[in-house]
Amino acid sequence: MSSAAASLRTAIHGALSADGALVALLGGAKIYDEVPRAADFPYVALGEARVNDYSAGDEPGEEHLMTLHAYSQQGGHREAHVIAGALLQALDDAPLSLDGHQLVNLRFSIADIRREADGRTYHALVRFRAVTEPS
Numbered sequence: 001m002s003s004a005a006a007s008l009r010t011a012i013h014g015a016l017s018a019d020g021a022l023v024a025l026l027g028g029a030k031i032y033d034e035v036p037r038a039a040d041f042p043y044v045a046l047g048e049a050r051v052n053d054y055s056a057g058d059e060p061g062e063e064h065l066m067t068l069h070a071y072s073q074q075g076g077h078r079e080a081h082v083i084a085g086a087l088l089q090a091l092d093d094a095p096l097s098l099d100g101h102q103l104v105n106l107r108f109s110i111a112d113i114r115r116e117a118d119g120r121t122y123h124a125l126v127r128f129r130a131v132t133e134p135s
Contacts, residue, residue, distance in 0.1 A: 011096040080122035
């Protein structure tokens with residue numbers, strides 16, 4: 001993975017951990033890169049990332065497709081929807097600072113909310129698209 005992708009992931013984690021509304025919804029700063037085995041619900045996990053070349057002529061750039069996962073066991077879809085909305089509020093067009101790179105934009109792309117096979121856990125997948133270029 002590129003250094004821009006690693007820096008973007010770190011900046012997203014930091015922004016989410018510092019977002020008071022999201023932290024309040026989660027009952028603490030439960031935003032994980034690697035989810036602990038006994039994590040209390042609800043929580044958010046940084047998920048899959050795809051990086052594509054987004055260079056134009058001699059100008060280097062990268063497109064990043066990032067998935068965040070929110071998990072809830074509060075009865076029904078409501079809490080998963082609310083957390084997905086908080087992720088959108090925290091990150092859509094956020095002016096994040098990246099080490100060695102400039103964030104051109106960060107935009108919400110799509111969200112899916114579903115019940116997991118256990119019948120009790122609700123899972124929101126929230127996807128963002130970012131473009132970066134070297135500083």
